[in-house]
Amino acid sequence: MLILxxxxxxxxxxxxxxxxxxxxxxxxxVMAEHWSDLGPFQVYADAAEQRVxxxxxxxxxxxxxxxxKPGDLTSLAVRFGPTAGDQGxxxxxxxAAVVESVRHELGRQRGGGGAFSATAAAREARRIIKLIGLxxxxxxxxxxxxxx
Amino acid sequence: MSSYKGLDLFGSGPHRFRLPPMGQQVQSRSAFxxxxxxxxxxxxxxxxxxxxxxxxxxxxxxxxxxxxxxxIQLDLWxxxxxxxxxxxxxxxxxxxxxxxxxxxxxxxxxxxLAYEALFIRRL
Numbered sequence: 001m002l003i004l005x006x007x008x009x010x011x012x013x014x015x016x017x018x019x020x021x022x023x024x025x026x027x028x029x030v031m032a033e034h035w036s037d038l039g040p041f042q043v044y045a046d047a048a049e050q051r052v053x054x055x056x057x058x059x060x061x062x063x064x065x066x067x068x069k070p071g072d073l074t075s076l077a078v079r080f081g082p083t084a085g086d087q088g089x090x091x092x093x094x095x096a097a098v099v100e101s102v103r104h105e106l107g108r109q110r111g112g113g114g115a116f117s118a119t120a121a122a123r124e125a126r127r128i129i130k131l132i133g134l135x136x137x138x139x140x141x142x143x144x145x146x147x148x
Numbered sequence: 149m150s151s152y153k154g155l156d157l158f159g160s161g162p163h164r165f166r167l168p169p170m171g172q173q174v175q176s177r178s179a180f181x182x183x184x185x186x187x188x189x190x191x192x193x194x195x196x197x198x199x200x201x202x203x204x205x206x207x208x209x210x211x212x213x214x215x216x217x218x219x220i221q222l223d224l225w226x227x228x229x230x231x232x233x234x235x236x237x238x239x240x241x242x243x244x245x246x247x248x249x250x251x252x253x254x255x256x257x258x259x260x261l262a263y264e265a266l267f268i269r270r271l
Contacts, residue, residue: 032254032262034162034202037234044162044202048254138255 006080007089009056011068011129020126021057022078024092024143026050052133052142054097060104060125068129072099076131079148094143097131104128150199152244152267153229157221160214161260163201165233169193195269197231197239204260211259218247218265231267242267 001024009019028047036043054076068074076097081089107124133142150158150165173193177184205211221244228241250262 028256030254032202032256032260035164036162037164044204046254046256046258046260048256048260050256 003078003080003092006078008077008079010075010077011056012074014067016056016058018059018061019056020059021055022080023055023057025053025055027053053100054094054131054133054143056127056129056131058127058129060127064127066102068099068102070099070101073097074099074131076133076143081148089148090145091148092143092145094131094133095136096134097142098134100130100132102127102129150234151230151232152221152242155217155221157218158199158201158203158265161202161204163199163234165235165237166198166200167237168195168197168239195239195242197233197242197267199265199267200263201265202260202262204258206258208253208259211253211261215249215261218244222247228270239267239269241269243270 003022004020006019006022009016009022028049029051030047030049032044032046032048033042034044035041074097076092076094078092079089080092081087105124105126105128107126135142149156150163171193172189173191174187174189177186177188203211203214205214225243225245228243230238230240231242232238244265245268246266248264248266254260254262
């Protein structure tokens with residue numbers, strides 16, 4: 001799931017500004033797989049254990065404190081919609097997510113010969129926050145999507 | 149379809165048969181506690197057929213039912229029967245000796261449990 005330019009992204013009580021992208025990635029961490037005696041092709045597969053990872057990409061234009069760190073447990077809420085109007089707007093909520101990583105990327109200046117400078121780096125700086133979604137009981141999905 | 153005593157015990161999920169070794173069961177020669185050169189046969193190799201697979205079910209209750217069916221056959225260990233593989237290999241006078249489940253019940257699209265089942269010809 002990919003959400004470009006969500007309206008708001010809130011971690012706990014803090015609303016993040018300038019979030020340019022929010023993604024939800026699902027992957028099996030354990031696959032149950034089997035083959036048969038009858039031929040070479042796989043006959044069974046099931047995702048026995050899964051992980052849901054949220055990624056927040058935030059543009060930074062000034063220095064920021066590292067207020068969030070790996071291992072922090074927080075709630076997550078994302079409001080988004082296909083247009084600026086009310087129609088089709090939805091909210092994604094996750095009651096419990098654990099921060100996996102907080103990384104920063106500094107890009108090169110676009111145009112002008114590609115020289116790397118403090119000014120250009122600031123203009124291209126991004127903070128990428130990855131969180132692992134937790135289910136309340138293992139059976140319910142880790143997040144809910146609801147219309148606003 | 150595989151069967152044991154005409155029953156489909158493992159058909160809920162995928163399973164494969166490991167064929168038994170053939171030939172003699174041998175042991176080193178020894179005398180008065182010392183190992184001597186060579187080996188002696190102590191009879192035909194024991195016929196042990198292993199079934200490796202996965203029981204699948206809609207929910208935990210159905211999985212428990214499948215395990216109960218297996219437990220009934222394990223309790224009937226003294227009564228041997230015919231074991232037939234997916235590819236129509238068959239072994240007569242086999243006893244259902246052991247069912248070893250994996251450590252964890254998996255809960256993905258369905259409830260499932262990997263296992264190894266052992267059938268042994270007692271005589």
